[in-house]
Amino acid sequence: MPRTPPSPQPRDPAGGLDAFGHHLRVEKGRSEHTVRAYLGDVSALLDHLAADGVTDLGDVRLADLRSWLGAQGAGGAARSTISRRAAAVRTFFRWAVRTGRLGQDPSLRLVAPGRDKHLPGVLRQPQAAELMELAAVASDDADPIHVRNRAMLELLYASGMRVGELTGLDIDDVDLELATARVLGKGNKERIVPFGSPASEAITAWLSVARPHLVTAESGPALFLGRRGRRVDQRQVRSSLQGLLEHLPDTPAMGPHGLRHSAATHLLDGGADLRTVQELLGHASLATTQIYTHVSVDRLRAAYQQAHPRA
Numbered sequence: 001m002p003r004t005p006p007s008p009q010p011r012d013p014a015g016g017l018d019a020f021g022h023h024l025r026v027e028k029g030r031s032e033h034t035v036r037a038y039l040g041d042v043s044a045l046l047d048h049l050a051a052d053g054v055t056d057l058g059d060v061r062l063a064d065l066r067s068w069l070g071a072q073g074a075g076g077a078a079r080s081t082i083s084r085r086a087a088a089v090r091t092f093f094r095w096a097v098r099t100g101r102l103g104q105d106p107s108l109r110l111v112a113p114g115r116d117k118h119l120p121g122v123l124r125q126p127q128a129a130e131l132m133e134l135a136a137v138a139s140d141d142a143d144p145i146h147v148r149n150r151a152m153l154e155l156l157y158a159s160g161m162r163v164g165e166l167t168g169l170d171i172d173d174v175d176l177e178l179a180t181a182r183v184l185g186k187g188n189k190e191r192i193v194p195f196g197s198p199a200s201e202a203i204t205a206w207l208s209v210a211r212p213h214l215v216t217a218e219s220g221p222a223l224f225l226g227r228r229g230r231r232v233d234q235r236q237v238r239s240s241l242q243g244l245l246e247h248l249p250d251t252p253a254m255g256p257h258g259l260r261h262s263a264a265t266h267l268l269d270g271g272a273d274l275r276t277v278q279e280l281l282g283h284a285s286l287a288t289t290q291i292y293t294h295v296s297v298d299r300l301r302a303a304y305q306q307a308h309p310r311a
Helices: 013-027 032-051 062-074 079-098 125-141 144-159 163-167 197-214 234-245 256-269 274-281 291-307
Strands: 180-184 190-194
Touching (some): 013 032, 013 079, 032 079, 125 197, 125 256, 144 163, 163 256, 256 274
């Protein structure tokens, strides 16, 4: 089928990307992480199209988009990554049509593969307890960073919050009397999450004993600080967790998000209902939370097969 003749109106992909980024930040309220990811995805698509000789957005066809996604899969991209890239492209073309940059949306029938239903590494409850105990022992040397690491990991596991939500916390976001934290989640949606006494004790020790040793003029209201007094970043959280996991045998390879998965799984194992876990995690859809039920059902099935005489 011949291509639609290119629009006489010149296209400016770079300028379009700048405007699209502004749309995501200001109109959609997306996080800076999401904006960077979406802009990177659309930029990669434009590069792919240009390599195929498609230099005008008006010339893009559904087949071009499917070819691009297919190349992602052939290159080893995870299904979840391909799904995100498809979502970014659909959002971009929908915006381009709405703002008059395009007459038709070529991505309307673009379907990405479903997300993988497996979870990354999840700690068993005894392993989570060992990890927290190890963090507590490490903090006994009074090194402010070790005290901080204990508080961060206790809070991550206790609340199930995302690592980006953790690093964005300010001191006033934590209410130690009520044992709750005010979290700014995806789409700038705010929620209140509870935490238990171990996390409360660890945060109290951090604020009263360790944080004052790291505070500088650049610290501001940030709850957790790095060695130089600036707000802690996600890389530092990941490094602190992995450094402790190296001392625990038979634990899965995982990052801070694994503590979020572990918290959700252990809540369901303990009898929490799915909607409560959804609220705690800040999931917009219950379907996202339901992935954790697969883990719990697998454990239930394993216990049944081991214990029931007619299994």
